[in-house]
Amino acid sequence: MPAVVQLPVGKALTVRAAADAFLDSLGNPNTVRNYGIGVGKTVERIGEGRSLASVADDEIGEVLELLWGEAAVNTWNARRASVLSWLGWCGERGYDGPSVPAWAKRMTPPDSETPARSKMAIDRLIARREVHLREKTLWRMLYETCARAEEILGVNIEDLDLAGRRCPVKAKGARPRTRRRGQVREDFVLEPVYWDAGTARLLPRLLKGRTRGPVFVTHRRPGPGKVVSLRDVCPDTGFARLSYGQARALLDEHTAVGGTPGTGWDLHEWRHSSLTHLGEAGASLLMLMAKSRHKKPENVRKYFHPSPGAIAEVTSLLAPGDSRR
Template sequence: MGQCGGEHLELPPGGVLSWLGWCRERGYEGPMVPVWAKRLSVPDSETPARSKMAIDRLVARREVHLREKTLWRMLYETVGRAEEILGVNVEDLDFAGRRCPVKAKGARSKARRRGQAREDFVLETVYWDAGTARLLPRLLKGRTRGPVFVTHRRPGPGKVVSSRDVCPDTGLARLSYGQARALLDEHTAVRGPGTGWDLHEYRHSGLTHLGEAGASLLMLMAKSRHKKPENVRRYFKPSPDAIAEITSLLAPGDSRR
């Protein structure tokens, strides 16, 4: 966005600017972007960050199924996007290294060779820790292939599902984003359906807690796989207690004794 005379002008994204440059190089006429136009800062996200205690208590609840416990813990520890984690297959998991590759948001296709699969994308790696490591083997029960997170019922006879999205051993289909979101809402809604947590809150919460623990901006970018610092800032929402604690460092030398 740019500003002039009290009015705002939206500055095109990088892809549009590249296209305009391409037009100019080839002699095509295109709209001009004023030199005074300035891009506004990235707006803050409205997604809240949940406390670590709230997340631990939710995962520990007895009525929550093991599948949901594992998914929520994995989302939190990897700070991965829900679509990425739901898309993981058992054969992708590196149990010893506590990591796995995921097809990231906006992943570009690799340069294809003749006969290469069309869904061959550049992958990124996410990492988890002890909580997920304890739950995954219990969830899989010896399964060695197929989607990690599956539904409890086989797809109906009229439903077409990709072979990659069905466990070849059980016939169960991959859990969808909509199903996973509805399950989380079911366990967290307090004012009726649709008022519960969102799956994306685990990503926000994980990055916030890492930042509160002292992780540097570069480490947060590496963990979240963001390319721009301003995008990481949107996810970092320290709690009032964390802000109060760091503010105490500014007190006079004898005030903290």
């Protein structure tokens, strides 16, 4: 039998008190240990002394993205599930508090098929009149570069080579390295990504003469008390960099099935779709690796679809020398 936990009465329930009460109610030590990681780190990031009722749904989503947005799919799903259970447990006991937002949805496991959207579906979505220029540019850029969403969202205007249609991005897995005395050195690997005419037409319209700061920004300034790095703020407008969570929510909003939150496209589908289309068009395995910047052939082999004509042509190279004259 799980322990009976007495929650505070007659006062606002703090984030830390809610987390401790939830973890104390779990009977299995392994569950406590596994859930404690997701719930504990989330509580630390939100603020332990805050009232649970004062936390917004999107704050939960943003914290999840910040902590595990770049983690493995199974890690993301496990941490999200622990926070979902915690907040659901509080709600069942009548305490006001946030929920995990629909856009911070469970991700598709790696052994499942991520849908590849057709070129027609992509063009129709980007051409819709109600879609803002910012989203049109971001989605077209993600599709044409085959880059990861967090890489493109991290680009600044001064990084762009508009004439060459390219820019450097921080490669996946790069992390700041800690030096002696607690100093942190930014030590990232930069790799170039390239775009085509669609992005080239949209980018100048989006920038509107801006020459510094994030390419993709929000439509309002950061709220009071929110600490934002100078690199993540446009010096001309004061608007903050668009986050991964916000970009994911916007895509879900425009593609949700029947308007139901959490049923729309995922940001990873842009990269998956573009690589699928390149593979279907006959791009070689080495070219797919160069475009996607994957280091291992097995990670892009599923996109490699040589045509019968290409196979026949390479087979002809094995014929006797005089038969090819």
